[in-house]
Amino acid sequence: GAVVSQHPSRVICKSGTSVKIECRSLDFQATTMFWYRQFPKQSLMLMATSNEGSKATYEQGVEKDKFLINHASLTLSTLTVTSAHPEDSSFYICSAQDPQGARDIQYFGAGTRLSVL
Amino acid sequence: SQKIEQNSEALNIQEGKTATLTCNYTNYSPAYLQWYRQDPGRGPVFLLLIRENEKEKRKERLKVTFDTTLKQSLFHITASQPADSATYLCALGGGDDKIIFGKGTRLHILP
Numbered sequence: 001g002a003v004v005s006q007h008p009s010r011v012i013c014k015s016g017t018s019v020k021i022e023c024r025s026l027d028f029q030a031t032t033m034f035w036y037r038q039f040p041k042q043s044l045m046l047m048a049t050s051n052e053g054s055k056a057t058y059e060q061g062v063e064k065d066k067f068l069i070n071h072a073s074l075t076l077s078t079l080t081v082t083s084a085h086p087e088d089s090s091f092y093i094c095s096a097q098d099p100q101g102a103r104d105i106q107y108f109g110a111g112t113r114l115s116v117l
Numbered sequence: 118s119q120k121i122e123q124n125s126e127a128l129n130i131q132e133g134k135t136a137t138l139t140c141n142y143t144n145y146s147p148a149y150l151q152w153y154r155q156d157p158g159r160g161p162v163f164l165l166l167i168r169e170n171e172k173e174k175r176k177e178r179l180k181v182t183f184d185t186t187l188k189q190s191l192f193h194i195t196a197s198q199p200a201d202s203a204t205y206l207c208a209l210g211g212g213d214d215k216i217i218f219g220k221g222t223r224l225h226i227l228p
Contacts, residue, residue: 006160032214043121043206043218044161093160097214104149104210108160 002028002098006109013084014117021079021112023094029074030096034106035067038091050077084116119145121219123207129225130197138192138222140207145217147209150183150190155204155221164205165192197226 003026013019023033031052036044048058048069056069068080077096081088091113095106122141130136140150149168153161167174167183167190174181180193194201204221 004160034215041220043220046215046217049214091158095160102166103214104151104166104216105163106216107163108153111158111160113158 002096002101002107004030004094004096004107004109006094006112008112009110010113010115012115012117015085016083019081019084019114021081021092021094021114023077023079023096023109025075025096025098025107028096028098028100030077031074031099033071033077033094033096035069035077035079036093036095038093038111044093047079081114084114086116089114089116119143119209119217121145121207121209121217123205123219123222125220125222127223127225129227132197132199132226132228134197136194136197136201136224136226138205138207138224140190140192140219142188142207142209145188145209145211146185147211149210150181151208151210151216152179152181152190152192153206153208153218155206157204161206161218194224199226199228202226 005024007022033050035047047062048056050056050071052071058064071077093111095108120143151166152164155161178195182191206221207219208216210216
């Protein structure tokens with residue numbers, strides 16, 4: 001089945017630093033990837049849709065200059081949290097669709113727990 | 118605005134019994150509905166998808182129903198096992214690629 005790898009699984013950083021999270025589709029090429037954020041006991045909230053070779057589409061209320069998304073290849077999308085602050089601490093999860101499979105199914109990475117001190 | 122409601126309280130079920138989880142939604146006419154499983158500190162794992170023109174779908178011990186009139190889906194796990202303990206997320210999708218998630222229901226299968 002389709003596998004999505006996310007790295008790192010956990011990161012702790014100081015306030016003001018930038019953190020990069022990678023999302024890779026291991027056995028398929030993903031033209032579209034999604035980035036979510038999940039706070040404790042809350043639902044996954046879509047932050048942005050990442051399209052290979054073009055600019056990401058951000059959801060309302062998500063700052064594109066704060067959360068930089070790059071989808072430079074068909075197997076890799078990165079999310080960079082710039083100048084992170086404690087309120088950015090959350091669980092970040094990426095997903096991808098397999099264009100060769102069922103389009104409506106998203107395959108998720110294991111998530112990245114970000115803690116900003 | 119679109120709203121998905123799942124029972125926020127944890128559901129405790131005795132091993133071997135059938136667990137039934139509910140997903141209700143408002144202000145939305147989804148083309149399909151999905152159920153995912155999420156373990157603590159992990160990303161969701163896809164379980165089942167049911168489309169608006171389908172009433173019921175089964176996969177091994179799992180069964181999903183979809184009532185577009187009631188705007189409700191029921192998710193059943195038969196012959197439940199402790200390993201089924203997790204949070205189960207309901208998600209709705211439409212014409213675009215985006216899906217909207219509910220908060221999930223924590224299920225505890227008691228041995």
